[in-house]
Amino acid sequence: MATVLENDLEEAEPLGCGSIHEGFKEIDEVRNLASSLPDIFKDQVTVETNYERFLYIIDQYQEQPHLIDPHLECLLNQLLGIARDAMSPPELQNQAFKYLYLITKMRGSKVVVRLFPHEVVDVEPLLALINHQDPTNFETWETRYVLLLWLSMACMIPFDLSRLDSNILLESGERKKPVMDRILDIGKTYLTMTDKSRDAAAYLMSRFMTRPDVKKQKLPEFLDWTLKIITTADMTKIMEAQKLTGVLYTLSLIFKHGKREDLLEYAPVILQKVRELNLKESSNTLLRKLGMKVVQRLGLTFLKGRVATWRYQRGSRSLAENLKKQDGAGQQGQIGGVVGKEEEEEEEYDIPDEIEDVIEQFLNGLRDKDTIVRWSAAKGVGRITGRLPKELADEVLGSVLELFSLQETDGAWHGGCLALAELGRRGLLLPQRLSDVVPVVLKALVFDEKRGNFSVGAHVRDSACYVCWAFARAYESKEIIPYVDKIARALVIVSIFDREVNVRRASSAAFQENVGRQGTLPHGIDILTTCDYFAVGNRTHCYLELSIYVAQFKEYTQALIDHLVEAKINHWDSAIRELSAKALHNLTTKAPDYIAKTVLPSLIPMATCLDLHMRHGAILAAAEITHALSILAAEQGRSLSEYISPEVISGLQGIAKKLHEAKLFRGLGGELMRKAVCTLVNKVSLSKLPYHNDPILDLWQEVLDDCLHHVEKDVQSAATSAIPAFFTEYYRQEDGSVKADKQVQVIENYLKVLRSNNEASRMGYCQVLGVLPQFMVSGKLRMILVGLIQVTQFDDKSEEKFAEARRDALNAITGIINTVGVEIKGDPSRVLCVDNVGQVYDAFFTAMKDYTMDSRGDVGAWVREASMIGLHSVTSLIARTAVDLITPQISERVFTLLVQQACEKIDRTRAHAGAMFAKLLHHRPLVPHVPNREQLEKIFPENGIDSINWAAPADTFGKFTQLLEFPTYAYSVLLGLTVSVGGLTESLVKYSCASLHTYLRFACKDIEQLTSCANILTQIFSDYLKVDRVSIPMLKMLDQLLSKGCFEILTHDESHTFPPKVLELVKQEINKSGDPHKLMASADVFCGLLQFSGEVRKKSLVNLSIFLCHKFPRVRKTTANKLYEALMTYDDVAPPENLDEIITILSETNWDEELTTLRLIRNNLCDLLQIPKPVLRIPTE
Amino acid sequence: MGLLTILKKMKQKEKEVRLLMLGLDNAGKTTILKKFNGEDIDTISPTLGFNIKTLEHRNFKLNIWDVGGQKSLRSYWRNYFESTDGLIWVVDSLDRLRLQDCKQELQSLLQEERLAGATLLVFANKQDISGALTSEAIKEAMDLENIQTHHWLIIGCSAVTGQNLLEGIDWIIDDIASRIFTMD
């Protein structure tokens, strides 16, 4: 929903979730739609599409309806012209009314109704039009709705309606019914309808019945009619409930619009009848709400109105104006009117007994379970109380305050706040009552009632903001001053720490209103400009940054901290608890002593208490605060013990142990506790707390290691982020070397888990190995690498699916190598060196062949991507520090593998490969031995490399195919492109084929080059024979190339090895295959091979003829089609004299027939083609 | 409906001002309205009904209701009182004869509960004609000084020349805008 707010003392533009418009830009189109109605109304289809369009445009402006205003009058006149034209057929009129309704709905009936014609001459035709309507036709209710609305305006003409009645007799001899009676009939008819026209009728009746002449002649009678409906209605019946709705709505409007004195005499009886309805018990929310409205209006009828005398003292209508205004506007002419003989001289009030009942009903309404009813009740409380004498007003307030008890529901708190706000706005909370009201409101501002894993209360908090906002408007500063600090603090707290964005914004708005009108809030302007509507939108920003900003003002510092500790670190939402702990970290510098002496000690017992949420939050908070204090101490050159007492140190140490003893690491919440302890360990380690050699370290180690097994990623990462700090602080000796026993124990244990059958465990332990600090790895590098490399490989099926573990192992290798660094002749158990570099690269190279598939798809891609990252990172590291380690072989493998991946089918992987390729190609210092470096740099020049979209085949395939010229890369490029042909997206297949095709057609200048390309293709084919991932796309690729004539120059060279080689490979590929896709793809290739004369053609025909009698009808049919096409394409395949017959047979045979029949036909074809007939092989098994 | 919604609605309503223009017939109400709105003022006939004009002025949306002032229509004036922010009372400064009439009609309007909170602007119209009573004289004749219940201003003007129309309207808008918006 859009919200508008004055922001930053400037006018803010409305913010909609939809788009923001500057003007009603479709006005011409809308007007055309309107003016075309007479031409199209008979064409149902156009009528509907036009209506849809009209609706669509109008809907765009629901948030900013006023934009239509400059065009409204014109547009309405245009539509009314059609609608009221007696010559317009009813269908046309209805259509115009439908448009009118849409406009009315968007702009609001109150605005639109003003533009309806309302002259004397309009009345009679309007009545005639209404009389022509069928009140029950559900397709034309818009017509009735708009007509009634129109009549409500027209009947405001300031004449006696009797003056419109003529005495002329009708044909029937009767006199026409007087206008007044006719309107009354219309009203009664439509008030009892169930469609929306009822609302318009209610509005009409309220205008009509309050006319002086009608009131005199018809009001009593009409009210009787309504009372009859009220007293007899059976609310459990839908139709009657609807009737009642119409009547109650009308009454509320009549008593709203009418003159109080006119209506007073009827109010008591209506009130009584409405009370007897006992709507409170009705399940119909709308009825309950209307009940509130009627009661409110009746109540107001009993009491004389009063005007708030202070309204000029409290400043301008708009806050922005108020803040701008300084001068007293020069006046001319003569001005007067003191307005303000203060209410002191209390006129004598005459308070009828009914008022008590009215207020009673409101108090019930405030507790209603539905918000809209509470709202109505609250407004009622405000309005009525405004007319009561002080003592009574105060009694009302007393009753409202009773709603704020713990026995009441959140709904009652909400209703109570709304009522307080409505009272406050009107200045009806007497200053002496503020001492009762303010504490309640402060409680409501942070109302949050836990309901298990969520809570209720956002609406209560929002409404409490409303109360605070109202205070700002109605009180003089001096009345508010005693409370101003408390209110300011509470609002700031809600503005930056509430969980819900709308409540933060509401609070920020209330704060702003208070600053703008009261001006007494501490640092008000500073805070409101920083914590404005927009700034409080982002919760993390609020917690971590705005909190610091506000905390610099001492009036707020402690309150912010206390709120987090009391209300947020135990919040039901763990995200809030975590943010609160981090916020406390940041706030520590603002009040170090308070935090250290008061807050931190109080957290220790909470950290092991019974409430899971509180325990979790307290541990996190204690950890964060400790860390913050240690940083502060270090900055100040103080000892940490000045901030953290021995008790706290031992308290922190005891947390894990107590949790362990209470078995809180298990069961519900166990993982939360373990995660929290990870954070605790992390932070106390960073804080260098003196737990060295303490037995608690073993428990911590156990908890950390436990988390590494966990399937949840964030549990694992809590441990992996804690472990480096933990080891660094507690497993290292003074001289920086490792405590050998710990190292042995840890590394051996970790390496053991790498062989676990549980993938999550493998992953967690790989991750942690990857982040170990150097001193932990030193001396153990060799065994760690062996362990990790083992994870990257798999020999048996059960391990194959562990693709994520393989990825993590590769990442770990990359991480470790970066930690230990490179020394050419170093010790392989400490650094990367000539002795282990090959091993590392081999692991990456092998991983590049990982094409594991599972239900999630090509999960091998993760492994390949990790490998590419590793190749880049390690190669870069070596190039920077020990370049001689890169051999020509390594360089070549790295580059050819990246090139291949950059041509493959997954966009993301390709993008990855391309990026790594580009980085290494242009690496500084240079990576040595890059094959064809010079040419590569020409094809991929350094400048412009950043603008290449490596995921877009259109950007990259053309470039990579240029590498086909270089023998080193040709194989990789062709392999990559081939795989891409198997890709899913059309553009990918198109580009991979097309770029190769183009290359073969134009780049291959001679047979020699074509031959070498052809040889690589067959090489790939034979390397990947029966590997469907490559071989099926290969068949498609060959089909494409053959049918596009790429190998045309070979067609008459019967000695060339390519065609027979392809034929042979295809035959091997389909041998024993039952995959129809593969078979059909091979049929394509066989057909393509028909272009080569000689043996190849003959053998291809034989194979095709076998397919013609294949057991799958699909294969037979496809083959027949393909063969047919091939015979039409290539000359000389069949003896010309038989061609016609062959073609006829191919196209007219029903290939679904029995195989025995088909065999005869097929054999005939073989004769006609002059090839041997296939002999039926007797299956061997 | 939360506070942000209330504020949004209120911000829209704060920008809207409803003005009710009344006065005896022939005072020049319709002429003032048309002149102010930049329309032709040569073809105006007595208003046998009411006119509503919505105009944008100084970023405010003014809804001005002009109701006919003939005697028979006056009892219907009260149909238009609802949620009126400001009352513009137009006086024909030449119409010495009906000045007492004029005074009484205004007095009774000011008693009206539903107009209790409204600001009052009195236009002493037709100042372009010689012999027109001054605004000072009209103020005295109508005993305006004794009005305690409303903020008021009397200003001489001419609907024909446009003199002081803007000043009057600006004053009434300023007065309305300078009090807090109570939404009731």
Ligand SMILES: Nc1nc2c(ncn2[C@@H]2O[C@H](COP(=O)(O)OP(=O)(O)OP(=O)(O)O)[C@@H](O)[C@H]2O)c(=O)[nH]1
């Ligand atoms: N010279 C002059 N003539 C004016 C002025 N204002 C109005 N008139 C004339 O006075 C006559 C009455 O003006 P209207 O605007 O119709 O008066 P009204 O108050 O709308 O009258 P009703 O609609 O009958 O209540 C017209 O002939 C106007 O031209 C003015 O400032 N100067």
Ligand SMILES: [Mg+2]
């Ligand atoms: Mg007029």
